[in-house]
Amino acid sequence: MPELPEVEVTRRSFADAITGAHIEGITLGKPLRWPLGCDPQELVGQEVVGLRRRGKYLLADTSQGLLLLHLGMSGSLRFSHGLPVPGVHDHFDMATNRGTLRLHDPRRFGAVVYTKGEHDPVASRLLDGLGMEPLSHSFSLATFQAGLKKSRMPIKQLLLGGKLVVGVGNIYASEVLFLAGIRPTAPASRIGPARARKLHEAIVSVLARAVEMGGSTLRDFSSADGMAGHFQTQANVYGREGAPCHVCGAPIRLLRQGQRSTYFCAQCQRA
Template structure:
């Protein structure tokens, strides 16, 4: 599933090129998770603004409103002046005088929603429960410690939930917990203030590294240029079950938490 680094990398790959363009047409393919919420014809002639990101959502201003886009489980965006004719998995084309922005999604869990602004439904409904951005100055160890207080769920699950901090998807949560030395099975409410300081720093570090490397490509993720990410090639624990820990040599373990694989070093990461 595309997470924050993949979505932000995608945004950066087309945002400047489409900003200021005029919509000339809209093509809809098979229905996505939610209906568009407006007629395609109503978008024609509108000017496109600067794309921004909130969590795993992209917001593309169009005229006096905008489009909220989500890549779902396997979606990707492409932008270009001469894209190939749409295929069976190409479900949305925003055609402009500078090129076409296309959403491709084989599993159709992605979405494109029209909203008058980010502050009203449907955009506000989708974004309302999101936690802090990881690079927000307010995301500190103190904030994390406060937010985790009283939670019995495992710390890995708390990071994935997205209501405390956004962007710590499965790969990045595993890597951040390893960097911070925290066992993924630790009850969230038992993580001490000093360990929360290390964990908040680790989340920021891992996500910044992932952004520098264009995100992770495990299956079919590509940015709007068609480029794959390479963070997965630098992972310390994710996908390395049975291999030696890069820090101590102990075999990396894999367990399942909430139907997701967690990878960790049983020596370096303590409860």
């Protein structure tokens, strides 16, 4: 599943190219997770004035509204001139005078939704429950510590939930907790100030490094210009069950939490 680093890498790969583009046509394929929310013709003639990100949503500001794009479980975007004829898994094409933006999504859990703005009820329903952005100055340590204290959930489950901080997906949660030296099953409320600070720093460090490396490509993720990610090649624990820990040499362990795979080192993550 594309997580925050993959979505941010995707945004950066075509944000400059699409900003200022004029929409010339919309082609829809099979239904996605949610309907577009307007007649496609309503978008024709509008200008794309910017491309932002909130959590795992890309927000394309237009001259009259806001287009929200979500990659779901298996989605990816392409932005280019001369794309081939849409295939069976291509479900949204937005033709502009600078190229065509295409959503490819084999499982169709992704979405493209048009609203009148970020405060539109539809947009609010999708965005208002999201936690702090870990790669922005709004990622407050004090607010993060307070959120930990309020939760009895295992720390990894809290991180995955996205209500305290967004973007710490399954791969990155395992890596973050290893870097912070915290066992994934530790109750969030029992993490003290010193460990909370270390965890806060680890979230920023791991996600920033993942973005620099183009995200993680475990199956078929690539950015809008076709580039694969490489973060997974330098993972400390994720996907390394039984392999020796890079720090202490103990075998990396695997456990299941909420039907998700969690990788950790029992020696380095004792707390």
